[in-house]
Amino acid sequence: MTLGRIVETEAYISNDPACHAFKGKTKRNNVLFGPGGHAYVYLIYGMYYCFNAVAGEVGSGQAVLIRALEPIEGISLMQERRRTKDLRLLCNGPGKLTQALGIDISFNSAPLFDGPLQIWSADGLDDHRMVQRPEVVQTTRIGISQAKELPLRFYLKDNIYISRK
DNA sequence: GTACTGATTTTCT
């Protein structure tokens, strides 16, 4: 298995033109309107998958895009999948981390607290790296053309595993 | 170091 620490995220909320749920329910974003705590996975640019955690109540259509991870466990497996040895390149982008973790469309709608793909709170992990609450920086989102100005991207300050500063 | 380009396909208009 592989394990990583989430170091960069973006929020996609209701009434947000950049959110896939903005224009209403479709076949693709169906899971966005389901209960929180599930995975929303989709293919972007025909080549890469993006991984989101669905947030909020049923019908709200909100999610958090996981943009970057700090690799912790299963690193050799990640290196094999990504075809690179550089730790910083394993998970520093939404398309990269899905590759490193082996996430594809079959993980869409999978529960995040039970099953092959899970997210834990840092408080539940016995790891010295998780003890101190890190400083978080808030900026605008990346790679979108709508609602660019909204400050909904969050990353850990000075962390080398984020996709960019 | 930064800048630009091609790859590739699902989805919705």
Added chain:
DNA sequence: GAAAATCAGTACC
């Protein structure tokens, strides 16, 4: 038919 929450490689400074 066009756009899309991207990445790796190449060219150039």
